Amino acid sequence: MAAAAQVCKTLRVTVQALIAKVRSDVSGGAEGMPIPCTSPRFGCPVPSGYTYTACNVLASGDLPSQGSGCSCREQALLHACRDDCPCGAAYEGPSRQRRLKEGAWDGGPIFECGQACKGCVRRCANRVSQQPIDMAMQIEKSDKGWGARACAHIHRGQFVAQYAGELITSTEATSRLVAIDAAPGPTCHALLAVREYLPSRQASLRLTIDATRVGNIARFFNHSCDGGNLELFVVRAHGALIPHVALFARRDISPGEELTFAYGAPCAGAAFGSEAKELVQGSSHELTSSSSKTCMPMASKAPQACLCGSVACLGFMPNEAV
Ligand SMILES: [Zn+2]
Ligand SMILES: [Zn+2]
Numbered sequence: 001m002a003a004a005a006q007v008c009k010t011l012r013v014t015v016q017a018l019i020a021k022v023r024s025d026v027s028g029g030a031e032g033m034p035i036p037c038t039s040p041r042f043g044c045p046v047p048s049g050y051t052y053t054a055c056n057v058l059a060s061g062d063l064p065s066q067g068s069g070c071s072c073r074e075q076a077l078l079h080a081c082r083d084d085c086p087c088g089a090a091y092e093g094p095s096r097q098r099r100l101k102e103g104a105w106d107g108g109p110i111f112e113c114g115q116a117c118k119g120c121v122r123r124c125a126n127r128v129s130q131q132p133i134d135m136a137m138q139i140e141k142s143d144k145g146w147g148a149r150a151c152a153h154i155h156r157g158q159f160v161a162q163y164a165g166e167l168i169t170s171t172e173a174t175s176r177l178v179a180i181d182a183a184p185g186p187t188c189h190a191l192l193a194v195r196e197y198l199p200s201r202q203a204s205l206r207l208t209i210d211a212t213r214v215g216n217i218a219r220f221f222n223h224s225c226d227g228g229n230l231e232l233f234v235v236r237a238h239g240a241l242i243p244h245v246a247l248f249a250r251r252d253i254s255p256g257e258e259l260t261f262a263y264g265a266p267c268a269g270a271a272f273g274s275e276a277k278e279l280v281q282g283s284s285h286e287l288t289s290s291s292s293k294t295c296m297p298m299a300s301k302a303p304q305a306c307l308c309g310s311v312a313c314l315g316f317m318p319n320e321a322v
């Protein structure tokens with residue numbers, strides 16, 4: 001009896017230590033700085049049901065690569081690309097403080113150095129959105145569910161985080177949504193679909209990232225009908241066949257502000273069920289998203305109420321049939 005009590009006590013202490021560890025950094029050391037989490041009024045101590053990843057993973061197999069990049073090898077002594085490296089054209093500012101140039105907001109996608117660049121290293125200043133997160137943020141539970149807040153000032157154009165998760169096909173996305181729909185009770189998912197059009201607009205690439213079971217801090221960023229304070233960009237690293245999605249600050253963000261972005265055009269009333277699309281501020285990629293951070297019924301069951309609270313709120317979450 002005493003032995004059983006001792007085992008229970010040891011288990012309790014171990015679980016509490018694990019919870020404390022996750023609360024101090026939900027990324028488990030995967031990012032450039034810890035991402036703590038708090039839930040002062042809502043019991044649930046830590047987010048659960050997913051595995052943290054700092055960058056995209058394939059549901060199966062390895063990420064393919066191809067292509068060519070810059071040739072900055074001549075100045076590789078500094079292990080950095082030259083100031084005039086073409087791979088850094090979208091950014092300005094000194095290393096580690098790089099921001100999107102004003103011109104980059106109008107065109108897309110963004111190009112960065114990658115594995116195909118000669119004489120370029122992983123910490124190259126042109127690989128802005130490929131670095132571990134170096135921005136003070138925290139995860140917090142509120143009456144909307146889990147969300148994320150800035151803990152320091154963020155300037156317009158600064159990189160905040162990738163939208164990282166499992167890269168899946170549209171077919172797999174559909175079957176996952178069907179399974180979520182069929183599950184009893186409230187369900188939630190963090191599936192994002194981004195469509196990038198070729199300049200001809202005759203063809204498009206659809207990128208589907210599921211951060212439901214494997215994801216990074218971006219899976220906690222909630223939707224806002226006013227566009228939020230973050231904006232999604234498709235980023236191509238030279239050498240990577242598949243682009244990634246990165247979130248940059250649309251405007252200056254103060255410490256304590258919730259971090260949000262527009263999941264897509266809201267669908268309301270009669271428009272519900274049709275494909276929700278939003279042209280991302282004049283860029284050449286069109287964003288469609290189907291993403292839910294709140295535990296609500298899936299779109300195929302009923303429209304989801306939006307809790308963004310912005311003056312522009314249309315009452316319903318954006319959604320689409322994937
Ligand atoms: Zn270069
Ligand atoms: Zn390069």
Ligand SMILES: [Zn+2]
Nearest residue numbers: 081113120124
């Ligand atoms: Zn480089």
